[in-house]
Structures are given as structure tokens and as C-alpha cells.
Amino acid sequence: MSDLSTANTTASPVLDVEAIRRDFPILSQEINGKPLVYLDNGASAQKPEMVLDAMDRYYREMHSNVHRGAHTLGDRATTAFEGARETVRSFLNAQSTREIIWTRGTTEAINVVANGLAPRLKEGDEILVSHMEHHANIVPWQMVAERTGAKVIPIQVTPEGELDLESFTSLLNERTRILAITHVSNVLGTINPVRSVIEQAKKLGVLTLVDGAQAVPHFRPDVQELGCDFYAFSSHKLFGPTGIGVLYGRAELLEEMPPYQGGGEMIERVSFERTTWNILPYKFEAGTPPIAEAVGLAAAIDYVEGLGRPAMEAAESALLQRANELVETVPGMEIIGTARQKVPVMSFKIAGLHASDIGTLLDQQGIAIRTGNHCAMPLMDFYGVTGTARASFAVYNTLEEVEKLFQGLQKIQRLLT
Missing domain, CATH: 3.90.1150.10 (Aspartate Aminotransferase, domain 1)
Structure with missing residues (x-):
């Protein structure tokens, strides 16, 4: 270090x-x-x-699948895996680890939210995104809009590359259901005033998602201070391994949303008559999770915070x-x-x-x-x-x-x- x-x-x-x-x-x-x-x-x-060593140590000393192993290696792996979730919770200042979902990256995290909120949308509803969004925060909303009859509306940017706040204010209305906005532009480097736009959106009951992929390497977000409903980021931007990302979501919203994938960890009970879902956060984590990658991400966060x-x-x-x-x-x-x-x-x-x-x-x-x-x-x-x-x-x-x-x-x- x-x-x-x-x-x-x-x-x-x-x-x-x-x-x-x-x-x-x-x-x-x-x-x-x-x-x-x-x-x-x-x-x-x-x-x-520090990241390479943490992942190497996991594979050399504790590799096993998590949560259900009735043996020592399973206990070690589960402890490391859930410990990593707590590291992320603390990093984002989320209220509970129930609100921290492992994904493959920011892209999948946004897709989880878009599909989960689709049942709330109907024809004529509007989804606001900014003109500076990465495709990952445009295309999932377009796909959901096509299914539901909603519309994706772009917020303009200024020639200097800042969010046009007049455009935002004029577009925000009673038809707006979702605001999906990047915290930091991957092209421009612009830090958007997400706290203030979220505050305005909340007055109309608009749900908010923040793409934090480009933010977390440079500053530490506080999801409670921002007031956002969802926050997504990728490990590999934050000096961690590829193949894993994080979705923060308010627990009450995650409880209402349908699962994104089926099978494995996300189930409580399966019969041919009916399947019930696991509790949060496992409801959204189908299959064997990225265990070593979670350990590596936690080590990356510890490294950055140590600096x-x-x-x-x-x-x-x-x-x-x-x-x-x-x-x-x-x-x-x-x-x-x-x-x-x-x-x-x-x-x-x-x-x-x-x-x-x-x-x-x-x-x-x-x-x-x-x-x-x-x-x-x-x-x-x-x-x-x-x-x-x-x-x-x-x-x-x-x-x-x-x-x-x-x-x-x-x-x-x-x-x-």
C-alpha cells in the first residue's frame, strides 16, 4: 500500500x-x-x-460457492463475499446491504432497473435522459419505451458540455416518470449537478437513476445525500476487476420490482405450480455470483480510500x-x-x-x-x-x-x- x-x-x-x-x-x-x-x-x-493479491488469495485459500456450502471453504468464501458487499454499502453510504446488488457492470445494472420499472410505464409516459449519456443509459430505456409506449426525451447540453438546466426544467412535467442521468460524462468529463436535478424531480414523484461509472474513480458518492433511487457503477473503472458492477436501489423499490433473471440464488422455493423469490439482495442475483471479483472490488475500494x-x-x-x-x-x-x-x-x-x-x-x-x-x-x-x-x-x-x-x-x- x-x-x-x-x-x-x-x-x-x-x-x-x-x-x-x-x-x-x-x-x-x-x-x-x-x-x-x-x-x-x-x-x-x-x-x-492489493487487488491482484486479494483475488489470488481467494482462489488459493478459500474458493467455494457461497451461502449453502456445509464446509469451511464455503464459510470462508461466503464471509469474504458478503464482507465485500458491506464494503460497497459503506462506500456508497447505503442504508443496508439489502440495497446492494451485484451485476456484471453498469450496463447490466441499468438494464435491471429499466426492466424492473417497465410495469410502471404506460403510453404517453416520459423518461428523461441527458444528451451526454453513454449508450448504456439510452438504449435500455428505448427498449422499454418501445414495449410500453413511453417516450425517451433528451435533456439538452450547452456548447461547453454542461447540462442545460433550462432544458431540464422545461422538460420536467407531470408525464415524467423516470430521470436517468450520468453523474460524470465519459466523453466530456463534466460533473453534473445530480443532487439538484434529483431534488427537482422528486417534487413530481419522478424516480431517479444515476450512472456513476465515471464518477466513482474520482470522488465518493453518497446515495443518501444525493437522494437518488438507483445508482450504478462498474468495478473496472475503480481499479477493480472486470466482470462485476454494483446496483444500489432503495429497498422498497427493489421489493416491488420483478426479478431480472431466473434460477439459482434468486429463488426461495420452486414447484411446477409456483415459484417464489428470495429476499433482497439475492432476488436479483441469479446463478453463481462473481465471488472473486467481489473480493477484488472490495480491495480496490480499500486501496482508493486508503490513499x-x-x-x-x-x-x-x-x-x-x-x-x-x-x-x-x-x-x-x-x-x-x-x-x-x-x-x-x-x-x-x-x-x-x-x-x-x-x-x-x-x-x-x-x-x-x-x-x-x-x-x-x-x-x-x-x-x-x-x-x-x-x-x-x-x-x-x-x-x-x-x-x-x-x-x-x-x-x-x-x-x-
Whole structure:
């Protein structure tokens, strides 16, 4: 575990980034003969030794299926698995572990909610989403709307990439049944004012879901403070393993919702005449759950919380600030999304260069970014582009790596223009 040091007793905490980097084995390698500069954290963050060790220890010392094993390994596995659920509950400040559902990721979590709320919808009802949503928070609602006769209505964004609050207020009405909104845009880095829009929505009895996939790596959400009905996130964005995510839901709503899948853990009793469902949270966890992945996610949360959120946020803010300062060193570079409140995500285009060429040529220099539409085609249409290049920073990135990114962009520009 990395050390956290302070410059003095009154200054903000300062992270030892070099020590943190030693916690992530993958960062020590070379790509195409160059030291790896990993700036694709918005797609998936790397994993610290603490996560790898926790999962390895689970498989070496306690692997068994959970809950019904009448033996020691089963008890160990169940204790670790349910302990991980309590870690997530504490992380989100949910009232009970009954409100913490394991899923495969944010996408499945949103699908669970969309299908569960479908019986509440009828023709003419409206579902509000923002124009900056990931496809995972658009398509499930479109599918449910097609079945029920409801309509999916987009909330506009400003040219700067902020939620258009006037648009939101004008669209919110007595037909609105659901508000599904991202906490942080995966393309723009914008931090949306979810607490205030949820507060407005609740006055009309609107149910609210927050896509927290891009938020949890950068700050800790409090679901009770936000007042949301549902909150979803993915482990792999939060330095944890792939294949597992979390759905928080208010218990009274989860009790009313039908199960998403059938079989295994989610049943209480099965007969050919009638099947009854298990209690929460198991009602929504059909089949053998992702046990090792839950253990890994808990270790990732412990790792991040051990670093200290204020120090992390200060370090990430410095990375974004330096990147913004260097934009002027690349002629024709335009940032897509200049919101006042952002996490360290920078989507951009460069005049005369295709985003995919930028990504390929940066990779030749050992620099990993993401290019394309980022699963946000409506937002790309809004900005009149087919895609962007995106650099997304994490706590293990350094100011030197930010500078290498811009040196790489300058080199590409000299080569191709």
C-alpha cells in the first residue's frame, strides 16, 4: 500500500505518485520500445497489487460457492463475499446491504432497473435522459419505451458540455416518470449537478437513476445525500476487476420490482405450480455470483480510500490543469467539453488529423488513449463530429506523462501536416 505524506500540517495532503505507480505492475512495462503512458483510464483503470493479491488469495485459500456450502471453504468464501458487499454499502453510504446488488457492470445494472420499472410505464409516459449519456443509459430505456409506449426525451447540453438546466426544467412535467442521468460524462468529463436535478424531480414523484461509472474513480458518492433511487457503477473503472458492477436501489423499490433473471440464488422455493423469490439482495442475483471479483472490488475500494480522496482529487486536478495549459502548444487542437466542473478527462480533435490516426501514432510512442465515438453517438452528433481522441487521467499518472502526451501530439502533427 502506497504511503500518503503531507508537506506540513496545514497544507493539503500530497500523494507520493511514484510510490503509487509501484503498486501497479502493468505500468512498469514498455510498449513499442517506449515506457507505457496509460491514458485510457476512462475505459478501464489498471489494477494495484492489493487487488491482484486479494483475488489470488481467494482462489488459493478459500474458493467455494457461497451461502449453502456445509464446509469451511464455503464459510470462508461466503464471509469474504458478503464482507465485500458491506464494503460497497459503506462506500456508497447505503442504508443496508439489502440495497446492494451485484451485476456484471453498469450496463447490466441499468438494464435491471429499466426492466424492473417497465410495469410502471404506460403510453404517453416520459423518461428523461441527458444528451451526454453513454449508450448504456439510452438504449435500455428505448427498449422499454418501445414495449410500453413511453417516450425517451433528451435533456439538452450547452456548447461547453454542461447540462442545460433550462432544458431540464422545461422538460420536467407531470408525464415524467423516470430521470436517468450520468453523474460524470465519459466523453466530456463534466460533473453534473445530480443532487439538484434529483431534488427537482422528486417534487413530481419522478424516480431517479444515476450512472456513476465515471464518477466513482474520482470522488465518493453518497446515495443518501444525493437522494437518488438507483445508482450504478462498474468495478473496472475503480481499479477493480472486470466482470462485476454494483446496483444500489432503495429497498422498497427493489421489493416491488420483478426479478431480472431466473434460477439459482434468486429463488426461495420452486414447484411446477409456483415459484417464489428470495429476499433482497439475492432476488436479483441469479446463478453463481462473481465471488472473486467481489473480493477484488472490495480491495480496490480499500486501496482508493486508503490513499485519501482530497489528495487524489488534488493530484488529478493538477493533471487536468497542466493538460489545459499545454493545449496551445498544438496548433488546431480543440477541446470538446469545457465545463466548469470536470474530472480529468480531455476529449479533443486536431484540425487535419483523424482521431484514429492520432491514437495509432501515439501508441507507437507508448502512449495509450481512446478514440472513436466513446459509446455516445448522440453527443458526437451534437458536436458535429464522428469521434474524438480522449485522454483520461488517473491518480497514478504524472505531470511528465501529460507532457509526453503533448510532445507526442506535436510529433504527429509534424509528421502528417
